Amino acid sequence: MQDNQFIFSSYTYNTDRTEYSFSYEIIADKKYQFVEKLLLPKIPVEIPEKLLDELLFNIHLMLGISYWKLHCPAKIVIKTKPLTKDQAEFWNKVYTKGLGEFFYKNKIDYRALVNFPYEESVQVQPTSFLRKNRSLVGIGGGKDSVVVAELLKENDGDFSTFIIENRKHNEVAANVAKIVGRDLIIVKRQIDTQLFVLNFTKGVYNGHIPISAVYAFIGVLLAVSYDYSYVVVGNEKSASYGNKEYFGQIINHQWSKSSEFENLFREYVKKFVTYDVSYFSILRPFFEIKITEIFAKYSQYFPIFSSCNRIDKIVQTSSLKSHWCRSCPKCAFVFVMLAAFISKEDVVKIFGENLLNKESLINTYKELLGITGIKPFECVGTPDEVMVAFYLTHKKSEFYEDFAMKMFLNEVLPKVKNIEEIKQDVFTTGDVSTIPQEFRKLFTK
Numbered sequence: 001m002q003d004n005q006f007i008f009s010s011y012t013y014n015t016d017r018t019e020y021s022f023s024y025e026i027i028a029d030k031k032y033q034f035v036e037k038l039l040l041p042k043i044p045v046e047i048p049e050k051l052l053d054e055l056l057f058n059i060h061l062m063l064g065i066s067y068w069k070l071h072c073p074a075k076i077v078i079k080t081k082p083l084t085k086d087q088a089e090f091w092n093k094v095y096t097k098g099l100g101e102f103f104y105k106n107k108i109d110y111r112a113l114v115n116f117p118y119e120e121s122v123q124v125q126p127t128s129f130l131r132k133n134r135s136l137v138g139i140g141g142g143k144d145s146v147v148v149a150e151l152l153k154e155n156d157g158d159f160s161t162f163i164i165e166n167r168k169h170n171e172v173a174a175n176v177a178k179i180v181g182r183d184l185i186i187v188k189r190q191i192d193t194q195l196f197v198l199n200f201t202k203g204v205y206n207g208h209i210p211i212s213a214v215y216a217f218i219g220v221l222l223a224v225s226y227d228y229s230y231v232v233v234g235n236e237k238s239a240s241y242g243n244k245e246y247f248g249q250i251i252n253h254q255w256s257k258s259s260e261f262e263n264l265f266r267e268y269v270k271k272f273v274t275y276d277v278s279y280f281s282i283l284r285p286f287f288e289i290k291i292t293e294i295f296a297k298y299s300q301y302f303p304i305f306s307s308c309n310r311i312d313k314i315v316q317t318s319s320l321k322s323h324w325c326r327s328c329p330k331c332a333f334v335f336v337m338l339a340a341f342i343s344k345e346d347v348v349k350i351f352g353e354n355l356l357n358k359e360s361l362i363n364t365y366k367e368l369l370g371i372t373g374i375k376p377f378e379c380v381g382t383p384d385e386v387m388v389a390f391y392l393t394h395k396k397s398e399f400y401e402d403f404a405m406k407m408f409l410n411e412v413l414p415k416v417k418n419i420e421e422i423k424q425d426v427f428t429t430g431d432v433s434t435i436p437q438e439f440r441k442l443f444t445k
Helices: 049-063 085-098 100-105 143-154 171-180 194-198 211-226 259-272 288-295 311-317 329-339 344-351 359-369 383-396 403-415 419-427 437-443
Strands: 005-013 019-027 031-039 075-078 135-138 159-166 184-190 230-233 244-246 249-251 278-281
Touching (some): 005 049, 031 194, 100 249, 143 159, 143 171, 288 383, 329 344, 359 383, 383 403
Parallel strands (some): 135 159, 159 184
Antiparallel strands (some): 005 019
């Protein structure tokens, strides 16, 4: 019987380079074939053929993660071209660490599972293709990308924005981009529809993928294609803190937003793709709580932004008219973060409900505070940040009668002897060494 295999079959594009197709095969209980597409606006310049090929080759490998995880075949076959040993090690890390939560939730022993093939004799050199000294900012619709854009605007930064739409129009991100008011590039990602059927099929694995890594590779393609030298994202210091140890490795829901991934990716692009485009997070020195404090100045975004990852499913199946599901850890986290800096009236207006007085969220807040269970598998900050947010909200005396605040005052605050020191730590600006020199003036104000 033939071993299970995952095959990176081919990648192609049309003559005007507005449609890119990426093909895959799985040989498992039967043979599966998939095609994913990226649709881009018209590209104004000719890209060196070698560079375009390298970009698409790597996007092909990155997008394949959604299909590989269906069966997690131990044998990986790349039909297009071979990898160097260093490239293979990078991809082993991206698939292993990026799928950490997926392995944990599906009880998969990932050790030695991912082995990208390579050839010792292969050499890959980056391609020089000078781009304009301007930035491309990813817009997801949440507070982090708002802060990135507004910081660049306040410092006369030359930048445009981009949105990646998965299957359907991202109304929240589009509304945020409209207020930002810069040129916008929209990429439509057409995931093979078989994937959504198979995700609910017995004997097939399903779960979280490192989506920020997908967006990073697409971002570099856009920067090369539309003449930008920087891809700027809003991944914070908090993203580097994991959730749970599993088989000796810390599982991190946000691994592809972590400093580890950012550094690996930036070096990979410079070594194997091009050294003329740089990827970095301008918010890396900040914890989430500091970013929220900055975001609180931009009230024009309050009615339209959203950080909730579950709302799309709810809106599709109900008459709920909101940008927030109001029941997930991310909603709970963002609510208390905002409550520390804006009025009770304003934060309740944003969410349509007082989440600190929602009894069903008490256990979620305990998990966020680190006093029970594990840190939720969501893009949330550290327990210290949540503790400080509760503390600052408590000092405003607006939520003192609410369930979650009473829990904090009775079960958490009395046991903390150094809350002012913790507060100082989470508001301190961290290492700026990964940020290009010309952007560091943002941290001297």
